[in-house]
Amino acid sequence: MKVLGIESSCDETAASVVEDGKVILSNVIATQIPFHQEYKGVVPEIASRKHTEWIEPVVKTALKDAGLTMNDIDAVAATNRPGLMGSLLIGLTFGKSLAWANNKPFYAVNHMLGHMYAAHLANDIEYPYIGLLVSGGHTIICKVSDFDQIEVLGTTIDDAVGEAFDKVSKFHGFGYPGGVIIDRLAQNGNPKAANFPMPILRGEDHRYDVSYSGLKTAAINQLDQFWNPEFEKTPENIAAAFQETAVKILLSRLFKAVEDTGLTTVVAGGGVAANSRLRSMLAEHKEINCIFPPLKLCTDNGAMIAGVGYQFLKRGETSPWTTTASARVTEFKRGLARKSSK
Numbered sequence: 377m378k379v380l381g382i383e384s385s386c387d388e389t390a391a392s393v394v395e396d397g398k399v400i401l402s403n404v405i406a407t408q409i410p411f412h413q414e415y416k417g418v419v420p421e422i423a424s425r426k427h428t429e430w431i432e433p434v435v436k437t438a439l440k441d442a443g444l445t446m447n448d449i450d451a452v453a454a455t456n457r458p459g460l461m462g463s464l465l466i467g468l469t470f471g472k473s474l475a476w477a478n479n480k481p482f483y484a485v486n487h488m489l490g491h492m493y494a495a496h497l498a499n500d501i502e503y504p505y506i507g508l509l510v511s512g513g514h515t516i517i518c519k520v521s522d523f524d525q526i527e528v529l530g531t532t533i534d535d536a537v538g539e540a541f542d543k544v545s546k547f548h549g550f551g552y553p554g555g556v557i558i559d560r561l562a563q564n565g566n567p568k569a570a571n572f573p574m575p576i577l578r579g580e581d582h583r584y585d586v587s588y589s590g591l592k593t594a595a596i597n598q599l600d601q602f603w604n605p606e607f608e609k610t611p612e613n614i615a616a617a618f619q620e621t622a623v624k625i626l627l628s629r630l631f632k633a634v635e636d637t638g639l640t641t642v643v644a645g646g647g648v649a650a651n652s653r654l655r656s657m658l659a660e661h662k663e664i665n666c667i668f669p670p671l672k673l674c675t676d677n678g679a680m681i682a683g684v685g686y687q688f689l690k691r692g693e694t695s696p697w698t699t700t701a702s703a704r705v706t707e708f709k710r711g712l713a714r715k716s717s718k
């Protein structure tokens with residue numbers, strides 16, 4: 377079964393054809409980064425305009441690269457939430473129209489289910505496991521029992537981890553997008569250059585929660601206070617010290633979830649799952665079987681959406697034609713074990 381997946385929730389216009397939820401036949405990602413770079417962040421209106429221009433050629437290229445036409449496609453899936461409203465509507469409406477016109481089933485997919493599924497495209501993974509969803513908008517530690525059964529154990533109480541990378545990079549003038557730039561700078565920096573504070577989140581209620589606003593403020597406004605004077609304040613050292621603490625914050629909570637649940641498989645997803653320090657620190661923990669998506673599947677892509685679409689197709693479910701986009705999701709709230717509604 378071949379599913380065409382469309383992703384347009386933020387600043388990538390992406391489409392992919394995936395067979396049986398596993399084999400990637402094509403994966404086209406048109407990044408808008410150069411158009412947002414001068415503003416040092418994503419400009420929603422520019423994102424919508426680019427999606428409008430690019431959606432058709434991107435989808436056509438995905439079909440062409442796979443050597444297929446719409447006749448060969450069994451279903452169409454598109455991200456409908458969460459994300460930028462204007463951006464979401466373009467991929468969703470294009471996907472729905474394409475499915476309707478070609479008489480194929482349609483699936484509206486939650487972007488976060490997509491990120492959680494990305495590692496499954498390259499690995500055989502058994503449920504249940506601990507999920508680590510880390511992106512520009514989300515930081516979620518969860519128990520995953522099926523592709524759409526995600527019980528949130530902990531989340532951020534303020535900023536998402538990717539957002540902290542982006543803001544620190546923006547403030548220090550390192551560039552956009554911040555995560556990958558800080559990761560690269562940090563390779564040549566010393567993580568001991570600053571002693572940034574770890575958040576103090578007390579109480580059982582916050583056992584698996586993280587916080588990034590303190591670290592962000594420390595790395596932006598209070599650098600002198602936490603800096604070790606024997607180190608030079610270079611971009612490399614700032615990046616390395618910030619990244620080290622950002623990753624430690626995540627892992628301190630992740631390890632508690634592993635210990636408490638007895639689940640030793642951890643599956644990561646989302647843009648920050650591309651971070652090299654997160655990968656190397658987790659690799660040191662041999663007691664944990666940590667599975668990361670390939671780098672290209674960590675950030676936004678259509679293959680992960682096609683993968684989730686296939687899982688719904690297998691169940692014989694479809695999304696109604698009236699399904700619309702939504703900027704936020706209610707499924708991923710802490711402490712609520714919820715089946716993600718379609």
Ligand code: KG4
Pocket residue numbers: 386491510511512513514537538539541542553554555556559646647648649650651652674675676
């Ligand atoms: O999943 P994604 O492409 O979009 C969202 O759904 O948010 O994630 C983008 C986020 C950005 O905050 C970006 O800075 C971060 O992922 N990111 C990274 C790395 N690559 C991307 N953060 C840390 N290290 C990286 N190598």
Ligand code: ZN
Pocket residue numbers: 487491511646647675676
């Ligand atoms: Zn994403």
